[in-house]
Amino acid sequence: MRCCEGCGKPLPADAAPRKRFCSAECERRSYYEGRRDKDHAKEESEEGIPLREFQCEQCGHWVRVMSKNDKRFRFCSAKCEKTFWKRNKPKAARASKASAGRGFGGGYFERCCKWCGKSFGTQSATALYCCREHKHMALMWKKQNAAEEKKARKRSKYRPFVDGGSD
Template sequence: MKRTCDFCGSQFVPVEKKQRFCSARCCHYYHNRIGNDHIQHAVKPPENRILRTFRCRQCGRVVYVTEKEDKRQRFCSVACSRNYHRHERRRDSGRASGGRAY
């Protein structure tokens, strides 16, 4: 019985009953890109439910925090946090002053 991959749309024979993707790569890309769509297209909640609002430092989206358990303060998602810090390290490694010259 063949299935269609939820990310790329190719046909594959599942190894497990619940398998949704043809490969680990498709699963990874799905969860990093499409899996976070709820953040990208978030609808503004009613004013009385908003605890705090901030703009993501990486992508610039406005984030509305409505639950006390939600500890986000700078980034809308883990992916944005990773991208921000990854690029920050690259920018810092090319400093002309303050770094060691090898």
């Protein structure tokens, strides 16, 4: 005689060969108990063994990382990380005149404004104008004169430049 795996009661004689539980409730209870046991076993195995240990570079506190989701490698907290980077700027920022921007290792560039010709310093490698107003005025001028420039380009295709200099 076979017995229920959940409660131990005997199963009916006409029960299907694969039937393991006497009722749906018994089957559910057994399923959830099994899940709870598996989850608990997983927590216990990860509980005592740290994934990595390190000493915080800012405060010197020893950190034991137990969770796979914990992304700390150098600092014990966000506060320590912020304090560290305020005091110790990245090498690229120290080497250049300006800060390294967003940490991409940028630098300081000396440019000449296309609108006024004035020299200006910038962190952008692609800056063309010294201020917003000059950029705006250049764009407006370009829009106003776009048709004329287009005609001039067409004309230059048909009449190539001929050097009329001395021979």
